[in-house]
Amino acid sequence: MTTVITQSLSLDEFLKLPEITPAREYIDGEIFQKPMPKGKHSRLQLKLCNSINDVAETAKIAYAFPELRCSFDVRSIVPDIAVFNWSRIPFAADGEVPNDFLISPDWTIEILSPEQSSNRVIDNILYCLDHGCQLGWLIDPEDRSILILRPHQQPELLRGDRQLPVLTGIELELTVTQVFGWLKMSN
Structure with a gap:
Protein backbone atom coordinates (compact mmCIF):
# COMPACT_ATOMS: atom_id res chain seq x y z
CA MET A 1 0.00 0.00 0.00
CA THR A 2 1.17 3.51 -0.77
CA THR A 3 2.30 5.36 2.33
CA VAL A 4 0.62 8.70 3.06
CA ILE A 5 2.80 11.13 4.95
CA THR A 6 0.67 13.63 6.82
CA GLN A 7 2.71 16.77 6.89
CA SER A 8 1.47 20.23 6.00
CA LEU A 9 3.83 21.57 3.37
CA SER A 10 3.49 23.79 0.33
CA LEU A 11 4.66 22.51 -3.05
CA ASP A 12 7.74 24.76 -2.83
CA GLU A 13 8.59 23.37 0.62
CA PHE A 14 8.07 19.81 -0.63
CA LEU A 15 10.44 20.40 -3.56
CA LYS A 16 13.17 21.48 -1.12
CA LEU A 17 13.04 18.13 0.71
CA PRO A 18 15.81 15.66 -0.14
CA GLU A 19 14.88 12.99 -2.68
CA ILE A 20 14.46 9.49 -1.32
CA THR A 21 13.92 6.06 -2.84
CA PRO A 22 11.27 5.11 -3.56
CA ALA A 23 10.08 8.54 -4.64
CA ARG A 24 7.48 10.65 -2.89
CA GLU A 25 4.76 12.56 -4.72
CA TYR A 26 2.96 15.72 -3.70
CA ILE A 27 -0.74 15.50 -4.53
CA ASP A 28 -3.43 17.87 -3.30
CA GLY A 29 -1.34 18.99 -0.34
CA GLU A 30 -0.46 15.46 0.78
CA ILE A 31 2.74 13.49 0.38
CA PHE A 32 2.53 9.92 -0.89
CA GLN A 33 5.41 7.50 -1.07
CA LYS A 34 5.41 5.31 -4.16
CA PRO A 35 6.01 1.59 -3.68
CA MET A 36 9.45 0.18 -4.40
CA PRO A 37 9.54 -1.20 -7.97
CA LYS A 38 9.74 -4.98 -8.21
CA GLY A 39 10.90 -7.32 -10.97
CA LYS A 40 8.02 -7.10 -13.47
CA HIS A 41 7.76 -3.36 -13.01
CA SER A 42 11.49 -2.79 -13.51
CA ARG A 43 11.68 -5.05 -16.57
CA LEU A 44 8.72 -3.36 -18.31
CA SER A 51 12.17 0.86 -27.13
CA ILE A 52 10.90 4.44 -27.22
CA ASN A 53 14.37 5.99 -27.08
CA ASP A 54 15.75 3.61 -29.74
CA VAL A 55 13.33 5.05 -32.31
CA ALA A 56 12.92 8.62 -31.03
CA GLU A 57 16.17 9.94 -29.53
CA THR A 58 18.54 9.98 -32.52
CA ALA A 59 15.95 11.72 -34.70
CA LYS A 60 15.26 14.15 -31.83
CA ILE A 61 11.55 13.34 -31.82
CA ALA A 62 11.07 12.52 -28.14
CA TYR A 63 12.77 11.06 -25.10
CA ALA A 64 11.48 8.66 -22.42
CA PHE A 65 12.73 9.37 -18.89
CA PRO A 66 12.31 6.73 -16.15
CA GLU A 67 11.17 7.94 -12.73
CA LEU A 68 11.43 11.66 -13.61
CA ARG A 69 9.97 14.17 -11.16
CA CYS A 70 7.50 16.43 -12.98
CA SER A 71 6.25 19.41 -10.97
CA PHE A 72 3.50 21.53 -12.47
CA ASP A 73 0.50 23.47 -11.25
CA VAL A 74 -0.04 22.19 -7.68
CA ARG A 75 1.44 18.68 -7.94
CA SER A 76 4.82 17.04 -8.07
CA ILE A 77 4.57 13.52 -9.46
CA VAL A 78 7.01 10.85 -10.58
CA PRO A 79 5.58 8.84 -13.47
CA ASP A 80 7.20 5.48 -14.06
CA ILE A 81 7.98 6.79 -17.56
CA ALA A 82 7.63 10.41 -18.66
CA VAL A 83 7.95 10.92 -22.41
CA PHE A 84 8.57 14.41 -23.71
CA ASN A 85 8.48 15.59 -27.29
CA TRP A 86 12.00 16.81 -28.05
CA SER A 87 10.84 20.38 -28.65
CA ARG A 88 9.37 20.52 -25.12
CA ILE A 89 12.41 19.27 -23.22
CA PRO A 90 13.57 22.35 -21.26
CA PHE A 91 17.26 22.06 -22.14
CA ALA A 92 19.70 24.29 -20.29
CA ALA A 93 21.58 26.98 -22.26
CA ASP A 94 24.53 24.59 -22.68
CA GLY A 95 22.27 21.93 -24.25
CA GLU A 96 22.28 19.66 -21.21
CA VAL A 97 19.12 18.12 -19.85
CA PRO A 98 17.94 20.04 -16.76
CA ASN A 99 17.35 18.58 -13.34
CA ASP A 100 13.96 20.22 -12.89
CA PHE A 101 11.00 19.58 -15.18
CA LEU A 102 8.26 22.05 -14.35
CA ILE A 103 5.87 20.88 -17.08
CA SER A 104 3.69 17.86 -17.66
CA PRO A 105 4.96 15.06 -19.89
CA ASP A 106 3.49 14.58 -23.35
CA TRP A 107 2.99 10.87 -22.64
CA THR A 108 2.85 9.41 -19.16
CA ILE A 109 3.21 5.69 -18.51
CA GLU A 110 2.47 4.04 -15.19
CA ILE A 111 3.05 0.38 -14.35
CA LEU A 112 0.70 -0.76 -11.64
CA SER A 113 2.28 -2.48 -8.65
CA PRO A 114 0.15 -4.96 -6.69
CA GLU A 115 0.15 -2.70 -3.62
CA GLN A 116 -0.82 0.47 -5.51
CA SER A 117 -4.26 2.00 -5.74
CA SER A 118 -5.25 1.97 -9.41
CA ASN A 119 -7.51 4.99 -8.83
CA ARG A 120 -4.64 7.07 -7.38
CA VAL A 121 -2.46 6.19 -10.37
CA ILE A 122 -5.29 6.95 -12.83
CA ASP A 123 -5.83 10.25 -11.02
CA ASN A 124 -2.21 11.22 -11.76
CA ILE A 125 -2.62 10.27 -15.43
CA LEU A 126 -5.84 12.30 -15.66
CA TYR A 127 -4.10 15.23 -13.97
CA CYS A 128 -1.38 15.10 -16.62
CA LEU A 129 -4.00 14.97 -19.38
CA ASP A 130 -5.69 18.04 -17.89
CA HIS A 131 -2.35 19.87 -18.08
CA GLY A 132 -1.31 19.25 -21.68
CA CYS A 133 -0.34 15.58 -21.74
CA GLN A 134 -1.47 13.86 -24.94
CA LEU A 135 -1.43 10.20 -23.94
CA GLY A 136 -1.49 8.05 -20.82
CA TRP A 137 -0.94 4.33 -20.35
CA LEU A 138 -1.72 2.35 -17.21
CA ILE A 139 -0.04 -1.02 -17.52
CA ASP A 140 -1.46 -3.80 -15.31
CA PRO A 141 0.99 -6.73 -15.35
CA GLU A 142 -1.32 -8.99 -13.31
CA ASP A 143 -4.31 -8.45 -15.63
CA ARG A 144 -2.14 -8.35 -18.79
CA SER A 145 -3.99 -5.24 -19.92
CA ILE A 146 -3.11 -1.64 -20.75
CA LEU A 147 -5.59 1.17 -20.12
CA ILE A 148 -5.22 3.96 -22.69
CA LEU A 149 -6.25 7.47 -21.68
CA ARG A 150 -6.37 10.51 -23.96
CA PRO A 151 -7.75 14.00 -23.45
CA HIS A 152 -11.52 14.27 -24.03
CA GLN A 153 -11.87 10.62 -25.13
CA GLN A 154 -13.35 7.47 -23.69
CA PRO A 155 -10.64 5.27 -22.10
CA GLU A 156 -9.75 2.06 -23.93
CA LEU A 157 -8.71 -1.18 -22.26
CA LEU A 158 -6.42 -3.11 -24.58
CA ARG A 159 -5.38 -6.76 -24.41
CA GLY A 160 -3.80 -9.36 -26.66
CA ASP A 161 -2.67 -8.39 -30.12
CA ARG A 162 -4.18 -4.90 -30.04
CA GLN A 163 -1.83 -2.23 -31.36
CA LEU A 164 -0.84 0.34 -28.73
CA PRO A 165 -1.10 4.06 -29.54
CA VAL A 166 2.05 6.16 -29.21
CA LEU A 167 2.83 9.86 -29.61
CA THR A 168 2.60 11.25 -33.13
CA GLY A 169 5.98 11.07 -34.84
CA ILE A 170 7.28 8.10 -32.86
CA GLU A 171 7.55 5.16 -35.21
CA LEU A 172 7.02 2.38 -32.72
CA GLU A 173 4.66 -0.50 -33.29
CA LEU A 174 3.88 -2.50 -30.18
CA THR A 175 1.05 -4.76 -29.17
CA VAL A 176 -0.06 -5.56 -25.65
CA THR A 177 1.16 -9.15 -26.16
CA GLN A 178 4.62 -7.91 -27.15
CA VAL A 179 4.88 -5.69 -24.07
CA PHE A 180 3.98 -8.50 -21.68
CA GLY A 181 6.17 -10.91 -23.67
CA TRP A 182 9.14 -8.95 -22.32
CA LEU A 183 8.45 -10.47 -18.92
CA LYS A 184 9.71 -13.87 -20.17
CA MET A 185 13.46 -13.82 -20.05
CA SER A 186 14.26 -17.54 -20.18
CA ASN A 187 13.56 -20.11 -22.88
Whole structure:
Protein backbone atom coordinates (compact mmCIF):
# COMPACT_ATOMS: atom_id res chain seq x y z
CA MET A 1 0.00 0.00 0.00
CA THR A 2 1.17 3.51 -0.77
CA THR A 3 2.30 5.36 2.33
CA VAL A 4 0.62 8.70 3.06
CA ILE A 5 2.80 11.13 4.95
CA THR A 6 0.67 13.63 6.82
CA GLN A 7 2.71 16.77 6.89
CA SER A 8 1.47 20.23 6.00
CA LEU A 9 3.83 21.57 3.37
CA SER A 10 3.49 23.79 0.33
CA LEU A 11 4.66 22.51 -3.05
CA ASP A 12 7.74 24.76 -2.83
CA GLU A 13 8.59 23.37 0.62
CA PHE A 14 8.07 19.81 -0.63
CA LEU A 15 10.44 20.40 -3.56
CA LYS A 16 13.17 21.48 -1.12
CA LEU A 17 13.04 18.13 0.71
CA PRO A 18 15.81 15.66 -0.14
CA GLU A 19 14.88 12.99 -2.68
CA ILE A 20 14.46 9.49 -1.32
CA THR A 21 13.92 6.06 -2.84
CA PRO A 22 11.27 5.11 -3.56
CA ALA A 23 10.08 8.54 -4.64
CA ARG A 24 7.48 10.65 -2.89
CA GLU A 25 4.76 12.56 -4.72
CA TYR A 26 2.96 15.72 -3.70
CA ILE A 27 -0.74 15.50 -4.53
CA ASP A 28 -3.43 17.87 -3.30
CA GLY A 29 -1.34 18.99 -0.34
CA GLU A 30 -0.46 15.46 0.78
CA ILE A 31 2.74 13.49 0.38
CA PHE A 32 2.53 9.92 -0.89
CA GLN A 33 5.41 7.50 -1.07
CA LYS A 34 5.41 5.31 -4.16
CA PRO A 35 6.01 1.59 -3.68
CA MET A 36 9.45 0.18 -4.40
CA PRO A 37 9.54 -1.20 -7.97
CA LYS A 38 9.74 -4.98 -8.21
CA GLY A 39 10.90 -7.32 -10.97
CA LYS A 40 8.02 -7.10 -13.47
CA HIS A 41 7.76 -3.36 -13.01
CA SER A 42 11.49 -2.79 -13.51
CA ARG A 43 11.68 -5.05 -16.57
CA LEU A 44 8.72 -3.36 -18.31
CA GLN A 45 9.97 0.11 -17.43
CA LEU A 46 13.45 -0.48 -18.85
CA LYS A 47 12.22 -2.23 -22.02
CA LEU A 48 9.67 0.51 -22.74
CA CYS A 49 12.15 3.35 -22.19
CA ASN A 50 14.72 1.63 -24.39
CA SER A 51 12.17 0.86 -27.13
CA ILE A 52 10.90 4.44 -27.22
CA ASN A 53 14.37 5.99 -27.08
CA ASP A 54 15.75 3.61 -29.74
CA VAL A 55 13.33 5.05 -32.31
CA ALA A 56 12.92 8.62 -31.03
CA GLU A 57 16.17 9.94 -29.53
CA THR A 58 18.54 9.98 -32.52
CA ALA A 59 15.95 11.72 -34.70
CA LYS A 60 15.26 14.15 -31.83
CA ILE A 61 11.55 13.34 -31.82
CA ALA A 62 11.07 12.52 -28.14
CA TYR A 63 12.77 11.06 -25.10
CA ALA A 64 11.48 8.66 -22.42
CA PHE A 65 12.73 9.37 -18.89
CA PRO A 66 12.31 6.73 -16.15
CA GLU A 67 11.17 7.94 -12.73
CA LEU A 68 11.43 11.66 -13.61
CA ARG A 69 9.97 14.17 -11.16
CA CYS A 70 7.50 16.43 -12.98
CA SER A 71 6.25 19.41 -10.97
CA PHE A 72 3.50 21.53 -12.47
CA ASP A 73 0.50 23.47 -11.25
CA VAL A 74 -0.04 22.19 -7.68
CA ARG A 75 1.44 18.68 -7.94
CA SER A 76 4.82 17.04 -8.07
CA ILE A 77 4.57 13.52 -9.46
CA VAL A 78 7.01 10.85 -10.58
CA PRO A 79 5.58 8.84 -13.47
CA ASP A 80 7.20 5.48 -14.06
CA ILE A 81 7.98 6.79 -17.56
CA ALA A 82 7.63 10.41 -18.66
CA VAL A 83 7.95 10.92 -22.41
CA PHE A 84 8.57 14.41 -23.71
CA ASN A 85 8.48 15.59 -27.29
CA TRP A 86 12.00 16.81 -28.05
CA SER A 87 10.84 20.38 -28.65
CA ARG A 88 9.37 20.52 -25.12
CA ILE A 89 12.41 19.27 -23.22
CA PRO A 90 13.57 22.35 -21.26
CA PHE A 91 17.26 22.06 -22.14
CA ALA A 92 19.70 24.29 -20.29
CA ALA A 93 21.58 26.98 -22.26
CA ASP A 94 24.53 24.59 -22.68
CA GLY A 95 22.27 21.93 -24.25
CA GLU A 96 22.28 19.66 -21.21
CA VAL A 97 19.12 18.12 -19.85
CA PRO A 98 17.94 20.04 -16.76
CA ASN A 99 17.35 18.58 -13.34
CA ASP A 100 13.96 20.22 -12.89
CA PHE A 101 11.00 19.58 -15.18
CA LEU A 102 8.26 22.05 -14.35
CA ILE A 103 5.87 20.88 -17.08
CA SER A 104 3.69 17.86 -17.66
CA PRO A 105 4.96 15.06 -19.89
CA ASP A 106 3.49 14.58 -23.35
CA TRP A 107 2.99 10.87 -22.64
CA THR A 108 2.85 9.41 -19.16
CA ILE A 109 3.21 5.69 -18.51
CA GLU A 110 2.47 4.04 -15.19
CA ILE A 111 3.05 0.38 -14.35
CA LEU A 112 0.70 -0.76 -11.64
CA SER A 113 2.28 -2.48 -8.65
CA PRO A 114 0.15 -4.96 -6.69
CA GLU A 115 0.15 -2.70 -3.62
CA GLN A 116 -0.82 0.47 -5.51
CA SER A 117 -4.26 2.00 -5.74
CA SER A 118 -5.25 1.97 -9.41
CA ASN A 119 -7.51 4.99 -8.83
CA ARG A 120 -4.64 7.07 -7.38
CA VAL A 121 -2.46 6.19 -10.37
CA ILE A 122 -5.29 6.95 -12.83
CA ASP A 123 -5.83 10.25 -11.02
CA ASN A 124 -2.21 11.22 -11.76
CA ILE A 125 -2.62 10.27 -15.43
CA LEU A 126 -5.84 12.30 -15.66
CA TYR A 127 -4.10 15.23 -13.97
CA CYS A 128 -1.38 15.10 -16.62
CA LEU A 129 -4.00 14.97 -19.38
CA ASP A 130 -5.69 18.04 -17.89
CA HIS A 131 -2.35 19.87 -18.08
CA GLY A 132 -1.31 19.25 -21.68
CA CYS A 133 -0.34 15.58 -21.74
CA GLN A 134 -1.47 13.86 -24.94
CA LEU A 135 -1.43 10.20 -23.94
CA GLY A 136 -1.49 8.05 -20.82
CA TRP A 137 -0.94 4.33 -20.35
CA LEU A 138 -1.72 2.35 -17.21
CA ILE A 139 -0.04 -1.02 -17.52
CA ASP A 140 -1.46 -3.80 -15.31
CA PRO A 141 0.99 -6.73 -15.35
CA GLU A 142 -1.32 -8.99 -13.31
CA ASP A 143 -4.31 -8.45 -15.63
CA ARG A 144 -2.14 -8.35 -18.79
CA SER A 145 -3.99 -5.24 -19.92
CA ILE A 146 -3.11 -1.64 -20.75
CA LEU A 147 -5.59 1.17 -20.12
CA ILE A 148 -5.22 3.96 -22.69
CA LEU A 149 -6.25 7.47 -21.68
CA ARG A 150 -6.37 10.51 -23.96
CA PRO A 151 -7.75 14.00 -23.45
CA HIS A 152 -11.52 14.27 -24.03
CA GLN A 153 -11.87 10.62 -25.13
CA GLN A 154 -13.35 7.47 -23.69
CA PRO A 155 -10.64 5.27 -22.10
CA GLU A 156 -9.75 2.06 -23.93
CA LEU A 157 -8.71 -1.18 -22.26
CA LEU A 158 -6.42 -3.11 -24.58
CA ARG A 159 -5.38 -6.76 -24.41
CA GLY A 160 -3.80 -9.36 -26.66
CA ASP A 161 -2.67 -8.39 -30.12
CA ARG A 162 -4.18 -4.90 -30.04
CA GLN A 163 -1.83 -2.23 -31.36
CA LEU A 164 -0.84 0.34 -28.73
CA PRO A 165 -1.10 4.06 -29.54
CA VAL A 166 2.05 6.16 -29.21
CA LEU A 167 2.83 9.86 -29.61
CA THR A 168 2.60 11.25 -33.13
CA GLY A 169 5.98 11.07 -34.84
CA ILE A 170 7.28 8.10 -32.86
CA GLU A 171 7.55 5.16 -35.21
CA LEU A 172 7.02 2.38 -32.72
CA GLU A 173 4.66 -0.50 -33.29
CA LEU A 174 3.88 -2.50 -30.18
CA THR A 175 1.05 -4.76 -29.17
CA VAL A 176 -0.06 -5.56 -25.65
CA THR A 177 1.16 -9.15 -26.16
CA GLN A 178 4.62 -7.91 -27.15
CA VAL A 179 4.88 -5.69 -24.07
CA PHE A 180 3.98 -8.50 -21.68
CA GLY A 181 6.17 -10.91 -23.67
CA TRP A 182 9.14 -8.95 -22.32
CA LEU A 183 8.45 -10.47 -18.92
CA LYS A 184 9.71 -13.87 -20.17
CA MET A 185 13.46 -13.82 -20.05
CA SER A 186 14.26 -17.54 -20.18
CA ASN A 187 13.56 -20.11 -22.88
